[in-house]
Amino acid sequence: MSILVFVESAEGSIKKTSIEAVAYAAAMGGDVTAIAIGNIDSSELESLGNYGAGKVLHANDERLSNGLIQPYANVIAQAMQSEGANTLILANTSLGAPVAARVSIKMDASLVSNVVELPDTSAGFSVKRSIYTGKAFAAVELTKTNKILALKKNAVEVKETGGSAAVETFAADLDDSLFQTKITSTDKATGDILLPEAELVVSGGRGLKGPEHWSIIEELAKELGAATGCSKPVSDMDWRPHHEHVGQTGVKVSPNLYIAVGISGAIQHLAGVNSSKVIVVINKDGEAPFFKAADYGIIGDAFDVVPKLTEAIRAAKS
Amino acid sequence: MKILVCITHVPDTTSKIAFTDGDTKFDKTGVQFIIGPYDDYALARAVEIKEQSGGSITVLNVGEADTEPTIRKALAIGADDAIRVNAEPTDSLFVAKQIANVAKDGGYDMILMGRESIDFNGGMVHGMVGELLGMPAISPVMKLDIEGDTAKLAREIEGGKEYLDVKMPFVAGCQEPIAEWKIPNMRGIMSARTKPLNVVEPAGDEAGATLKQFELPQAKGSVKMIDADNVGELVSLLKNEAKVL
Numbered sequence: 001m002s003i004l005v006f007v008e009s010a011e012g013s014i015k016k017t018s019i020e021a022v023a024y025a026a027a028m029g030g031d032v033t034a035i036a037i038g039n040i041d042s043s044e045l046e047s048l049g050n051y052g053a054g055k056v057l058h059a060n061d062e063r064l065s066n067g068l069i070q071p072y073a074n075v076i077a078q079a080m081q082s083e084g085a086n087t088l089i090l091a092n093t094s095l096g097a098p099v100a101a102r103v104s105i106k107m108d109a110s111l112v113s114n115v116v117e118l119p120d121t122s123a124g125f126s127v128k129r130s131i132y133t134g135k136a137f138a139a140v141e142l143t144k145t146n147k148i149l150a151l152k153k154n155a156v157e158v159k160e161t162g163g164s165a166a167v168e169t170f171a172a173d174l175d176d177s178l179f180q181t182k183i184t185s186t187d188k189a190t191g192d193i194l195l196p197e198a199e200l201v202v203s204g205g206r207g208l209k210g211p212e213h214w215s216i217i218e219e220l221a222k223e224l225g226a227a228t229g230c231s232k233p234v235s236d237m238d239w240r241p242h243h244e245h246v247g248q249t250g251v252k253v254s255p256n257l258y259i260a261v262g263i264s265g266a267i268q269h270l271a272g273v274n275s276s277k278v279i280v281v282i283n284k285d286g287e288a289p290f291f292k293a294a295d296y297g298i299i300g301d302a303f304d305v306v307p308k309l310t311e312a313i314r315a316a317k318s
Numbered sequence: 319m320k321i322l323v324c325i326t327h328v329p330d331t332t333s334k335i336a337f338t339d340g341d342t343k344f345d346k347t348g349v350q351f352i353i354g355p356y357d358d359y360a361l362a363r364a365v366e367i368k369e370q371s372g373g374s375i376t377v378l379n380v381g382e383a384d385t386e387p388t389i390r391k392a393l394a395i396g397a398d399d400a401i402r403v404n405a406e407p408t409d410s411l412f413v414a415k416q417i418a419n420v421a422k423d424g425g426y427d428m429i430l431m432g433r434e435s436i437d438f439n440g441g442m443v444h445g446m447v448g449e450l451l452g453m454p455a456i457s458p459v460m461k462l463d464i465e466g467d468t469a470k471l472a473r474e475i476e477g478g479k480e481y482l483d484v485k486m487p488f489v490a491g492c493q494e495p496i497a498e499w500k501i502p503n504m505r506g507i508m509s510a511r512t513k514p515l516n517v518v519e520p521a522g523d524e525a526g527a528t529l530k531q532f533e534l535p536q537a538k539g540s541v542k543m544i545d546a547d548n549v550g551e552l553v554s555l556l557k558n559e560a561k562v563l
């Protein structure tokens with residue numbers, strides 16, 4: 001069995017979610033080839049061998065620098081064909097998902113997204129996926145020969161194998177008509193820890209009463225090395241940017257630790273955090289529904305508890 | 319402007335999720351069904367575009383007869399007519415093929431969808447329809463403005479936004495803040511009753527995946543409360559018990 005993995009990079013490094021995709025493919029068994037598109041250092045690409053990739057194809061046609069979906073899908077479909085790969089694994093990201101959708105049609109493949117575990121191949125080929133915004137799972141069988149899995153974060157434990165991958169240039173045949181859609185600009189927070197990929201998240205709700213109070217959230221996040229999130233009303237009121245809004249209609253996070261401050265725990269908010277490993281809730285109202293979904297809780301005023309917690313974490317470090 | 323809006327018929331976001339028949343069927347008991355919240359954004363933006371520049375809005379749902387009240391609600395919000403493909407939506411590929419089949423000869427300038435359905439959360443149907451019809455498909459779209467034959471879109475990416483120029487026709491998966499949700503008014507509700515809702519039979523039954531079994535997550539253990547004056551204890555629990563620090 002030959003498996004192709006689409007790996008994405010950000011600011012020159014391979015994304016963590018893509019490393020998970022390589023590790024997932026390696027855990028499935030078979031020959032793992034990764035494909036990377038655009039500008040990435042070859043040393044980064046070679047390092048994918050450490051997670052189980054035997055070979056890395058690098059498509060670095062200069063037109064492919066900025067993540068355009070249609071040409072990327074064409075490159076990947078061509079790579080599947082040339083490698084004889086009948087399985088494609090990728091992370092379910094803002095680029096991976098639309099690329100997977102298009103490749104599934106080009107390759108006549110079964111496609112399942114939000115996959116949370118390794119496949120079960122004891123009878124056919126089935127996978128477990130998250131549904132109802134994290135409130136349930138479904139085991140689904142992929143019925144076509146070609147298969148594409150778009151993984152949710154933490155679908156597999158990343159193991160280092162100590163290998164190094166051979167990097168080959170991959171020249172895809174791309175018609176100009178694929179480049180009609182133009183990305184005119186991007187507007188991206190740099191340097192920050194990205195919420196969808198974060199291992200630790202500190203999130204604030206309406207209980208913080210105003211954007212001017214966010215410094216206590218930011219200081220706690222900084223001390224922990226965490227990303228910051230918020231509830232929907234907070235981003236609706238423009239206290240925080242939209243991409244920080246967690247929940248049913250926002251980002252679904254799956255960190256090891258989610259700290260919720262001044263968030264009541266409405267079911268739509270919980271839908272975005274229910275795959276967190278550990279949840280801490282800080283709320284001045286002991287009846288807040290979030291406590292029912294929490295592992296640890298503190299009843300108290302955020303303006304009192306959060307700075308003390310930041311201090312305690314600082315103290316524990318030294 | 320001729321706009322096709324694809325809507326799902328899904329459990330309200332506050333629904334308790336449960337299954338029956340040996341965890342193979344969704345338990346509809348006591349569940350209220352709504353237009354998918356993201357589809358609702360797509361419809362709202364379509365109504366705004368029609369108000370500005372004229373045209374027509376057709377809503378499309380792949381679903382069985384019980385989805386008709388949801389379709390009527392979309393008509394009440396401002397769609398002109400509706401199509402229901404009479405089939406249970408079992409898999410993204412099946413749904414995408416049905417949508418593409420309806421859209422291929424429809425001459426739509428844009429096909430608006432939600433970023434994802436909130437039952438299966440596939441987030442895949444728009445991309446598949448785009449590929450099937452040879453159109454760009456952009457999702458999740460937070461801003462959509464038309465200038466001549468080009469749409470100016472903002473798409474959310476990890477940690478920010480990407481701005482795109484896309485030629486019509488195209489497919490878009492929408493999310494907030496593309497438009498404000500619209501509530502149907504009395505006149506809308508009255509007129510929706512007589513707007514055309516055409517039922518068509520599905521074209522083929524090709525699918526990519528079949529459901530085997532549902533499963534509910536394990537219930538959380540009970541919460542451990544820590545005194546607000548003793549946050550140090552929380553830090554040590556996170557370190558030594560939960561092992562997340």
Ligand SMILES: Cc1cc2nc3c(=O)[nH]c(=O)nc-3n(C[C@H](O)[C@H](O)[C@H](O)COP(=O)(O)OP(=O)(O)OC[C@H]3O[C@@H](n4cnc5c(N)ncnc54)[C@H](O)[C@@H]3O)c2cc1C
Pocket residue numbers: 204205206207208230231232233234245246247248249250261262263264265266267268269272282283284285288300301302303331355
């Ligand atoms: C279709 C739909 C989709 C939605 N999607 C989302 C979504 O994706 N994400 C989301 O978050 N919401 C979503 N919502 C909204 C959701 O229903 C809630 O309204 C929202 O999550 C509430 O945000 P909040 O907890 O910040 O505010 P509130 O509910 O107002 O809660 C504030 C909390 O802060 C506490 N508090 C106040 N002062 C303090 C203090 N000094 N110290 C400590 N605690 C304090 C209060 O006790 C209270 O529990 C959606 C709603 C709908 C209908």
Ligand SMILES: Nc1ncnc2c1ncn2[C@@H]1O[C@H](COP(=O)(O)O)[C@@H](O)[C@H]1O
Pocket residue numbers: 324325326354356357378379380381407410413430431432433434435436438439440441442443444491
């Ligand atoms: N059964 C359906 N009928 C009509 N449109 C649908 C259906 N299922 C999905 N869609 C559209 O495709 C979008 C993405 O759905 P999904 O890929 O299932 O997350 C939805 O927001 C709808 O706009």
